[in-house]
Amino acid sequence: MSNLGIGQLAKRAGVAIDTVRYYERNQLLAPAGRLASGYRRYGESELKRLRFIRRAEALGFTLEDIRGPLSLSDERNVAKVKRAAEAKLTDIEQRIAELQRIRKGLRTLITACPGHGRAEACPILNALTQENPR
């Protein structure tokens, strides 16, 4: 271990090989060391970084966030990381609120719709069709 080809690294991190190269191209991963042949070589630190990225994604961070506030060089900057997490939380809360608004609308319409009969009796169609849907 700790001297991995790109295939082994990808497998251990649970990502595709192309994803590793994509991350390198997009500065999420530092350029890998190379063998004389040009083959990339990785150690434990790259594996950790890759797992770091995956966990950050699972917390709702975009790759752009990870490139920026959560970048390699900032992994030790606690204050910046906390601010990034707070900003992301605000963002997530707004998305939840928006989806809840949509859910409420759908629930209201579904409850009121008999599921058969004339289109004019279907509140879903009416809501979509009328000038002032409610």
Add this chain to the structure above:
Amino acid sequence: MSNLGIGQLAKRAGVAIDTVRYYERNQLLAPAGRLASGYRRYGESELKRLRFIRRAEALGFTLEDIRGPLSLSDERNVAKVKRAAEAKLTDIEQRIAELQRIRKGLRTLITACPGHGRAEACPILNALTQENPR
């Protein structure tokens, strides 16, 4: 009214001209009638359809949903429309649940993070870095 150019139609429906043409290209709108010059002409029904599409989008339907279950030919099929609305509700609820899971994780980490000091004392960084984050 009821004999509109694409510009008037777009303005009344509150969308961009390019969006109207995009919808036509993608079968969300039937091919428009044409003048001898090739200019598209629209009436009230197209305006209604366009507004229908916009409202459906606001309820979380994708253009693919609108092309399918909410297509022009199905606007009168109450049972199908209700099923589509129910499926969309389920979808929205799953997205909400996922975001709530993420929100919970972020809140826990933010609350526990002092916002300064050693990186090792920052639960956000620990969660992202460690093998078994919690």
Add this chain to the structure above:
DNA sequence: CTTGACTCTGGACTATGGTCCAGACTGCAG
């Protein structure tokens, strides 16, 4: 008839996060 606004077309481009491909080269086991 001129002028400016409107419209036409096909195709390129945006952001996001990758995925896939061809053609060439390398590493390693037998």
Add this chain to the structure above:
DNA sequence: CTGCAGTCTGGACCATAGTCCAGAGTCAAG
């Protein structure tokens, strides 16, 4: 040494929902 698996590169492509552009043609007011 052969052969197969692994890797290299640059670039094309996916979905989503449009947006923008150039170059050409058209409509309507004055």
